[in-house]
Amino acid sequence: MHIVIIGNGVAGVTAARYIRKQSDYDITIISAETEYFFSRTALMYVFMGHMRFKDIKPYEDGFWAKNRINLMMAFVNKIDTDKQIVSLSSNRIIQYDKLILATGSVYNKFGWPGENLEGVQGLYSYQDLQLLEQNVKNTRQALIVGGGLIGIEMAEMLASRGVQVSFLVREQSYWNNVLPPEESKMVGRHIKAHHFDLRLGAELKEILSDDQGHVRAAISTAGEEFPCQLLGLTAGVKPNITLAESSGTIECERGILVNEFLETNIKDVYAIGDCIQHRIAPEGRKVFEQVWYTGKIMGKTLASTICGKPSPYHPGIWFNSAKFLDLEYQVYGFVPNILENPFQSLYWEHEDGMKSIRIVYDVSKENQVIGFNLMGIRYRHEICVRWIRENKKLDEVVQHLALANFDPEFFSRYEKEIQALA
Amino acid sequence: MQQYDVSMSLGAKQGQMKSWERIGLVMLSFGVLGMLAAFLGAGDNQLMPFLAGLVMLATGGILYTRNRGKFLIFSLLLFTGGLLSLSFLWFKLHINASVWLIWISGFTALGALIYTYQRFGKGISGIENNHIFHTEISRPGGTITWFLSITFTGFYVLLYWFPGYLHGLIYVTEPFFQWFIGKDTIYYTQDGSISGYNQWYLYGFIYTLAVLIMGIRFIFKYRHNRYQIVRTVSVMFFQLFIAFLLPGVLEKLNATGSQVETFYFSYFWPLDYDALFPSNLAHIATLGMFGKFLIYWMLIGAFVAVPVLTYFFGKRWYCSWVCGCGGLAETAGDPFRHLSSKSLKSWQIERITIYSVLVLIFLITVLLLSNWRWDFLNSDIALSLKKGYGFGISSIFAGVIGTGFYPILGNRVWCRFGCPQAAILGILQKYFSRFRITTNGAQCISCGNCSTYCEMGIDVKYYAQRGQNIVRASCVGCGVCSAVCPRGVLKLENSSVKNRTTLSLDHASLDLFD
Ligand SMILES: Cc1cc2nc3c(=O)[nH]c(=O)nc-3n(C[C@H](O)[C@H](O)[C@H](O)COP(=O)(O)OP(=O)(O)OC[C@H]3O[C@@H](n4cnc5c(N)ncnc54)[C@H](O)[C@@H]3O)c2cc1C
Ligand code: SF4
Numbered sequence: 012m013h014i015v016i017i018g019n020g021v022a023g024v025t026a027a028r029y030i031r032k033q034s035d036y037d038i039t040i041i042s043a044e045t046e047y048f049f050s051r052t053a054l055m056y057v058f059m060g061h062m063r064f065k066d067i068k069p070y071e072d073g074f075w076a077k078n079r080i081n082l083m084m085a086f087v088n089k090i091d092t093d094k095q096i097v098s099l100s101s102n103r104i105i106q107y108d109k110l111i112l113a114t115g116s117v118y119n120k121f122g123w124p125g126e127n128l129e130g131v132q133g134l135y136s137y138q139d140l141q142l143l144e145q146n147v148k149n150t151r152q153a154l155i156v157g158g159g160l161i162g163i164e165m166a167e168m169l170a171s172r173g174v175q176v177s178f179l180v181r182e183q184s185y186w187n188n189v190l191p192p193e194e195s196k197m198v199g200r201h202i203k204a205h206h207f208d209l210r211l212g213a214e215l216k217e218i219l220s221d222d223q224g225h226v227r228a229a230i231s232t233a234g235e236e237f238p239c240q241l242l243g244l245t246a247g248v249k250p251n252i253t254l255a256e257s258s259g260t261i262e263c264e265r266g267i268l269v270n271e272f273l274e275t276n277i278k279d280v281y282a283i284g285d286c287i288q289h290r291i292a293p294e295g296r297k298v299f300e301q302v303w304y305t306g307k308i309m310g311k312t313l314a315s316t317i318c319g320k321p322s323p324y325h326p327g328i329w330f331n332s333a334k335f336l337d338l339e340y341q342v343y344g345f346v347p348n349i350l351e352n353p354f355q356s357l358y359w360e361h362e363d364g365m366k367s368i369r370i371v372y373d374v375s376k377e378n379q380v381i382g383f384n385l386m387g388i389r390y391r392h393e394i395c396v397r398w399i400r401e402n403k404k405l406d407e408v409v410q411h412l413a414l415a416n417f418d419p420e421f422f423s424r425y426e427k428e429i430q431a432l433a
Numbered sequence: 434m435q436q437y438d439v440s441m442s443l444g445a446k447q448g449q450m451k452s453w454e455r456i457g458l459v460m461l462s463f464g465v466l467g468m469l470a471a472f473l474g475a476g477d478n479q480l481m482p483f484l485a486g487l488v489m490l491a492t493g494g495i496l497y498t499r500n501r502g503k504f505l506i507f508s509l510l511l512f513t514g515g516l517l518s519l520s521f522l523w524f525k526l527h528i529n530a531s532v533w534l535i536w537i538s539g540f541t542a543l544g545a546l547i548y549t550y551q552r553f554g555k556g557i558s559g560i561e562n563n564h565i566f567h568t569e570i571s572r573p574g575g576t577i578t579w580f581l582s583i584t585f586t587g588f589y590v591l592l593y594w595f596p597g598y599l600h601g602l603i604y605v606t607e608p609f610f611q612w613f614i615g616k617d618t619i620y621y622t623q624d625g626s627i628s629g630y631n632q633w634y635l636y637g638f639i640y641t642l643a644v645l646i647m648g649i650r651f652i653f654k655y656r657h658n659r660y661q662i663v664r665t666v667s668v669m670f671f672q673l674f675i676a677f678l679l680p681g682v683l684e685k686l687n688a689t690g691s692q693v694e695t696f697y698f699s700y701f702w703p704l705d706y707d708a709l710f711p712s713n714l715a716h717i718a719t720l721g722m723f724g725k726f727l728i729y730w731m732l733i734g735a736f737v738a739v740p741v742l743t744y745f746f747g748k749r750w751y752c753s754w755v756c757g758c759g760g761l762a763e764t765a766g767d768p769f770r771h772l773s774s775k776s777l778k779s780w781q782i783e784r785i786t787i788y789s790v791l792v793l794i795f796l797i798t799v800l801l802l803s804n805w806r807w808d809f810l811n812s813d814i815a816l817s818l819k820k821g822y823g824f825g826i827s828s829i830f831a832g833v834i835g836t837g838f839y840p841i842l843g844n845r846v847w848c849r850f851g852c853p854q855a856a857i858l859g860i861l862q863k864y865f866s867r868f869r870i871t872t873n874g875a876q877c878i879s880c881g882n883c884s885t886y887c888e889m890g891i892d893v894k895y896y897a898q899r900g901q902n903i904v905r906a907s908c909v910g911c912g913v914c915s916a917v918c919p920r921g922v923l924k925l926e927n928s929s930v931k932n933r934t935t936l937s938l939d940h941a942s943l944d945l946f947d
């Protein structure tokens with residue numbers, strides 16, 4: 012049995028590792044980006060000099076041979092699902108028994124005039140990082156367009172090289188399509204405290220070129236001109252379905268459509284990670300969840316299915332984390348950005364405006380706790396998930412809140428203040 | 434805005450340094466130059482320092498005129514250094530050694546404090562690791578990294594075997610120790626020529642100064658993290674009061690007897706390798722009540738405190754809170770922590786070397802003690818065992834390599850590859866302790882920060898990305914992995930010994946990674 016995996020990101024690699032644990036199948040991972048798996052989430056740290064590229068590889072190079080996982084660095088042009096082959100750009104052809112598509116995503120471009128000028132780029136791949144190294148050389152001012160998580164990372168990266176960064180964010184408050192208003196404002200304050208020129212409620216209209224076809228400025232819909240030698244496009248990502256569509260048979264919509272077993276419409280072809288779209292959203296979850304952790308869980312789930320233990324994708328209770336400059340963020344469970352009936356929350360914010368705890372509960376279910384949102388404070392994954400799963404009520408959770416704290420020793424603790432609020 | 438700070442590479446983009454940072458650096462340089470000048474300029478030999486001063490002056494001058502852009506600061510420093518050492522030579526007879534000492538330590542300390550405060554202590558606090566792998570002073574194999582390594586190593590070689598070359602520095606610190614401990618550090622024969630040195634007071638002075646200055650820098654750098662602050666204050670306290678002032682005071686009172694140079698209360702056998710040697714025990718036995726106290730202290734420290742405290746708190750109670758070697762590593766060594774190798778190979782080597790040293794000192798101690806009782810060894814052999822360990826392990830390994838190689842192998846070279854105390858604490862920590870680093874469920878994004886900044890070369894993310902807790906013999910509990918983790922994944926904890934190493938998520942669909 013030959014398993015071919017396209018994409019050596021976290022989804023593909025996790026699938027390969029778990030297939031190896033459970034079977035003796037031949038495994039080949041094909042990817043065009045880099046020879047070895049690296050942590051995409053850590054690209055920023057390489058640019059800022061916290062680490063070298065080799066430090067963000069999760070496994071030592073010898074790991075793959077030792078685990079008999081074949082790595083192939085090549086671009087896949089086309090899939091033929093009838094003949095069960097994939098063809099590489101080198102014209103080589105690889106036969107598969109089962110095919111796993113883990114092709115990740117690509118960053119969005121919305122057809123802005125000038126979006127293909129030199130000096131205009133997003134940040135997703137290793138190649139993007141190299142390009143950024145080139146582009147930053149002659150950059151004094153940069154404009155970042157799009158206020159997601161990658162936008163703020165890119166802003167921080169550029170600032171570390173002494174670049175003056177302006178930041179266009181379409182929303183009226185930073186990331187308020189995800190964060191509740193207070194947390195969103197906190198991030199906004201923090202961004203400004205770092206001296207970024209944050210423009211809320213501002214959109215890009217057009218990118219202007221100099222004589223050499225290089226970006227020289229950008230204009231917002233409000234007509235303001237931002238001189239810049241580098242323009243970062245960080246208005247989200249979308250599933251990379253180019254290869255899947257090349258087959259002519261694999262069904263795609265915005266992503267590669269999969270059922271709960273992560274199977275596509277074609278037998279023996281599966282898809283996992285950023286590139287997929289669930290036909291039916293898993294319980295309590297969304298159709299698109301393009302994060303590191305979901306890729307990992309999908310990889311592990313699919314490995315079981317392929318090794319003869321059909322397993323539906325049950326990602327469990329949602330969690331995520333991020334860091335906005337110096338501000339850490341964690342979320343467990345369901346935390347809507349706008350709290351509407353029957354959801355309410357207990358919100359505590361430290362007087363320094365840099366730490367907060369929000370516990371979301373459902374009034375219609377006797378104040379059952381359904382989510383935790385933390386800024387500048389660390390909480391225990393295991394405890395939060397257990398409380399949510401066991402339908403604990405607000406009172407009980409607040410009373411035992413100290414159990415959930417995961418901050419380092421000697422840090423100030425705020426349980427008393429929260430208990431006083433409840 | 435955070436600025437592109439390549440300041441420490443002393444060259445490019447000077448323009449982006451804040452002016453107070455520059456002032457701090459210049460003052461620091463004056464201190465260091467004063468040290469250099471004392472090193473060269475004080476002493477009986479006049480020719481060497483004269484030539485050295487001349488060369489510095491000339492090189493500085495030429496560099497300045499030829500290549501001002503790139504080496505501006507460097508050339509100015511050289512020039513000033515040359516000037517200084519020449520003038521010191523000139524004024525030598527008129528300048529009091531104490532004035533010199535105050536000059537050196539004052540400028541160094543003040544300059545360093547101003548610089549590090551400006552660099553780390555102001556503005557929004559957070560992790561400050563920008564450009565560590567870019568700049569020459571911290572990049573693996575960087576030019577300044579090499580230069581520092583050679584300097585440190587050279588200093589240790591002179592210190593251990595050729596103290597005569599440190600005459601200038603010993604001379605400068607002598608009045609201080611004459612006042613503080615009441616002893617000379619340069620010995621003369623009857624006809625007035627020099628018969629020997631006690632360089633260890635100078636060493637203690639520099640060591641303590643380094644721990645204090647760099648400790649404050651560390652506190653600035655991690656001022657948002659109270660674990661780091663408390664721990665650093667602790668090592669600074671132990672170095673200053675227990676390892677520097679207390680032994681000095683005792684010596685002045687002559688409480689430990691004239692033979693024993695210094696008694697350190699914060700080192701135990703086997704790190705204090707000759708603590709249980711017959712010669713030492715015999716001497717302590719002559720000290721009456723105080724001697725008895727010392728014996729109890731040593732035994733309780735080595736055989737009660739070590740296992741009990743390690744059970745409750747892990748090895749960290751000693752290695753990153755008390756120990757002087759650890760104290761230097763955590764403070765002066767902090768800029769080099771990322772240079773430790775994380776490879777599997779280095780872990781294999783580490784296990785062989787560290788346990789070999791432990792076995793060695795154990796055997797030597799047992800042999801010498803039984804020889805004390807039964808007297809079966811030729812006295813030359815006994816002496817050479819003692820000397821051999823002192824030379825090979827204590828001087829070369831712990832001193833020259835242990836500290837000199839900070840900029841090459843990371844700041845815990847000795848602690849990781851050699852220290853027999855760490856070996857014992859490590860075994861206890863692994864098998865009889867409540868300490869572990871808890872991994873926070875499945876939050877790890879495999880970014881690698883934890884591993885990179887682990888001074889002990891532990892591949893922390895190997896465990897974290899599998900959702901496993903970290904229970905490793907070598908972990909000194911510095912807590913930096915937890916501090917630099919951008920996702921809040923790691924927490925140092927003392928908790929029940931049950932389930933210490935298991936996965937932290939029990940739920941079937943979330944217990945992901947094994
Ligand atoms: C800068 C940045 C920061 C992020 N930070 C976080 C974070 O903090 N937390 C979080 O949860 N998520 C984060 N994410 C998102 C996360 O990295 C992704 O969700 C995850 O990496 C997706 O993994 P994947 O395996 O699905 O795809 P990818 O990692 O994208 O891997 C897909 C691979 O397939 C290759 N490929 C595609 N097509 C072909 C072809 N035709 N032939 C050959 N190879 C092909 C691609 O080159 C790529 O190497 C971040 C993303 C970015 C870009
Ligand atoms: S594992 Fe963490 S706490 Fe232990 S030595 Fe390494 S960095 Fe320090």
Ligand code: SF4
Nearest residue numbers: 877878880881883918
């Ligand atoms: S620093 Fe944190 S997120 Fe990064 S690899 Fe280590 S544990 Fe994982």
